[in-house]
Amino acid sequence: MTAANTSRRKPLIPARWAPYVFISPFFILFGAFGLFPLLFSIVLSFHQWDPVAGVAGMHWVGLDNFVYALTRDDWLRKAMFNTLWIALVSGIPQHLVALPLAWFLHRGFGRARNAVTGAYFLPFITSTVAISLVFSSLFSKDFGLVNAAFASLREVPVLGWLVPGQSIDWSQPGYTKWMISAVVFWRYVGWNTVLYMSAIQTIPVDLLEAAQIDGASARQRFLHIVLPLLKPMMFFAVTLSIIGNLQLFEEPFILTGGTGGIDQAGKTAAMHMYAVAFMDGDFGTASAIAWLLFMLIAGSTWINKRLLGGRR
Amino acid sequence: MRPRILTLVLACLASLAMPAGAARTTLTVAAFPDLDRSVKIAIESWAAAHPDVEVKLTTRAYADHHTAMTTAIATGANLPDVMAVDMDYLGKFTQASGLEDLGAPPYDAGAVAPLLAHFTLGPATGAGGKLRAMPADIGPGALFYRADLIARAGLVENDLTRDWASYIEAGRKLKGATGVYLLASAIDLKDILIRAGLADGQGIFFDDAGRPQVETPRFVQAFTLARAARRAGIDARVAAWSTEWSEGFRRDRVATQMMGSWLAGHLKNWIAPAGAGLWRSAPLPGGAFASWGGSYWAIPARAEHKALAWDFIRTLTLDRAQQLEAFRRLDAFPALVAAQQDDYLAQPIAYLGGQAARLQWRAASERIPALHVDRYDQVANDIVNAELDQVLEHDKPIPQALADARTAIERRVRRY
Secondary structure: OHHHHHHHOOOOOOHHHHHHHHHHHHHHHHHHHHHHHHHHHHHHOOEEOOHHHOHHHOEEOOOHHHHHHHHOOHHHHHHHHHHHHHHHHHHHHHHHHHHHHHHHHHHHOHHHHHHHHHHHHHHHHOOHHHHHHHHHHHOOOOOOHHHHHHHHHOOOOOHHHHOOOOOOOOOOHHHHHHHHHHHHHHHHHHHHHHHHHHHHOOOOHHHHHHHHHOOOOHHHHHHHHHHHHOHHHHHHHHHHHHHHHHOOOHHHHHHOOOOOOHHHOOOOHHHHHHHHHHHOOOHHHHHHHHHHHHHHHHHHHHHHHHHHHOOO | OHHHHHHHHHHHHHHHHHHHHHHOEEEEEEEOOOHHHHHHHHHHHHHHHOOOEEEEEEEOOHHHHHHHHHHHHHHOOOOOOEEEEEHHHHHHHHOOOOEOOOOOOOOOHHHHHHHEOOOOOOOOEOHHHOEOOEEEEEEEEEEEEEHHHHHHOOOOHHHHHOOHHHHHHHHHHHHHHHOOEOEOOOHHHHHHHOOOOOOOOOEOOEOOOOOEOOOOHHHHHHHHHHHHHHHHOOEOOOOOOOHHHHHHHHOOOEOEEEEEOOHHHHHHHHHOHHHOOOEEEEOOHHHOOOEEEEEEEEOEOOOOOHHHHHHHHHHHHHOHHHHHHHHHHHOOEEOEHHHHOOHHHHOOEHHHOOEOHHHHHHHHHOOOOOOEOOOOHHHHHHHHHHHHHHHHHHOOOHHHHHHHHHHHHHHHHOOO
């Protein structure tokens, strides 16, 4: 009887639809949370819209938001400068340190390699908010450990000459970008080290051994074998750094209390975009800035491709 | 067959259980800390009169709450029935049509205007005279100071409050005698002076026609005084609510702070509890009167339970017992005039050395003008602060800074 019922029962969906039904959750989620916001932000960038007025409050303004952002928004220019400054000052050292560090960890730690790598990787998986709050305390002018350490070093002969004569006010415009860059560097150097280590592990051992037999030192093997073979990974890692650094938001936002700091010295393009949208209530201009930022990231990635991508 | 029978039985059981649950209406309230605590107080009394209504409170961090309300109104999704709006965000929310006009029927809140502090409804009134929110608490401005540090420098309260020149001079003496900064940031002086001397209906940054007012003598004086404080070296150059700011009070590095009366509660509870008995409250220097913050309640235009929402808001804002209880527990100075007349205001505050400071704050609230708020006030404030940074950090000439501020405001506002 059960078999007869089963044979009579009409399937809920025709069998030929089944593959599409099974694959549909991805497309539904992607459409709702990926594609729609993307397309809506393009539409928004050509409108003036204060969301508090509801959807009915949208007005078509054509390219005005882009023109305004490019020609009259002084704060965007300043934020772009800050973003590029922090991207370079925090980004370049990340790779200059991560490359030899990965080689050193690969060679020097044997079985302990994974544990040491994990220690370097830890900042990357720690909450940005927690990191930024801790660093806020460390960089406190009067009560922070960084200035306390400088104060201790002042007592040491010779070293005392190298540190500032008095406590540094890290919130001052001249120091804000350095402070943010230090935190970003500290956070992402481990991530890049892991990337480079994983690439080093794919280098054929016989290549390195042959070079060693030929008398190449560790430094020579690193410079003439490892580095050239790491070029594809360098392209990948630098691309991620470009995208991440040009979208930098959380670290400067928390370290500067959301304001960008005195004289907007720590305000990044992503922070400015957020402020234009949620503080000024101008979602149209914010969307235009988002697309300008996208174009900058795309352009930078293209340049990186020309420099490091090469022809495979 | 068995699964079908089981499903049927479960459906029957569910339908039997439904009526009790289905009849309960859920009133959603969105707030931010510590205002959410006043909601919890209100629920205690309100729930007894509304046994069929469940009040669901959603609390988000201060900035997150206002961002969430912005997107909720924009999309119509996850809209609460009752939403809190802080004074600083009033301009943004009240000038648009996303909130109910509480001055119109069936609310007719205009009729209860005389029951509320006179300056509270003006900022909540948007375009076309539409009242978008009801005030729950206010923050009459006061000068909080450390009596022991001031005395150590041979100063008295009058040296701080007589006029602004005297305040700066007191700072010099204090710094010279004790090494203590008089105030946390010179920007605080700008904030109070641009609000001083305004009449009812005037705006801080914009006039009625939306023209920027940043080149008026009010701003020139505010910038000049802030620069004088910086040059005198009497400000600690720390931003409010930063780690340095609170540590400065804890470690006796900063002797005064101008803010709303609610600061007394923050000082007592977490900023400087060890300073009990050492702090005092005084009127603002130079006879200035201003309001710092304040909380309002509003009903989104697309809220589901507007009648209940209004009833709940009436409890939060017009119920004397509720207002007093919130005052006692949260230090939320009541916007309801009847609550301001309670004997509780005359009680001494131990943290302030036994001072009956609430009476002083009430007297100040009676002199605060009802200011016009503009939806771009926050934008203008950011620009003015950026220009003041230029003056304080790079010695930019004040007329040039204010002219640049005006240009920047006009550019950014881009009124359509």
